[in-house]
Amino acid sequence: MATVELRFSAxxxxxxxxxLVAAAVARRAGVDEAVLDEVRLAVGEACSRAVGLHISNGVTAPVRVSLTEDEKKFSIEVGDEAPRAVTGHTAEGDAATADALSGDDAGAETDDEMGLAVISGLVDDVEVTSDETGGVIRMSWPTATASAVS
Structure with missing residues (x-):
């Protein structure tokens, strides 16, 4: 169940x-204090990527951020509505840095790859999906209750 959902202009x-909202919700969810900077940076990269994709594709729809807290993990999904030439592609972990990309502008693609590389370096559990209607970056971190149990 989504704890907080944001929609903002690109x-x-x-x-x-x-x-800031992601870090506050992550803290409340029980994400370790030492990991909050990683949450902040990863969300910043994912949102910046979505904003860039919206701007470069002329998409006026808002960027979506969903922050979900459950018993063992805190998850964030950043969604965009920028169309991709790649259909139904899914990439996980470090493979996300190159394969989940499409576009005509090589410079934008390089920025996109760098953003995904930063995210995959910060987040152990990351999944990037995209299709002709847009894309989603899903990231999750264990909460204190999950680490106390394991």
């Missing part, structure tokens, strides 16, 4: 707000 100045 403007770079809104990324900071998404980072």
């Amino acid at each position: 403007l770079p100045e809104h990324v900071r707000t998404a980072r």
Whole structure:
């Protein structure tokens, strides 16, 4: 069940707000304090990527961020509505850095790859999916209750 859902206009100045909200909700969910900077950075990268994709594709729909807390993990999904030439592709972990991308502009694609590389370096549990209607980056971290149990 989604704890918090954000939708914001695809403007770079809104990324900071998404980072702050994500860190606050992660803290409340029981994510270890030492990991909160990683949460902030990963959400910032994912939101910046979504904003860039919306701007470069002329998409006016808002960027979506869903923050979900359950018993053992805290998850964040950042969704965009920028169409991709790649259909139904799913990438996990480090493979996400190259294969979940499409586009005509090599510079934008390189920025996209760098953003995904940063995210996969920060988050152990990451999944990137995209199709002709947009994409989603799903990230999750264990909560304190999960680490106390294991």
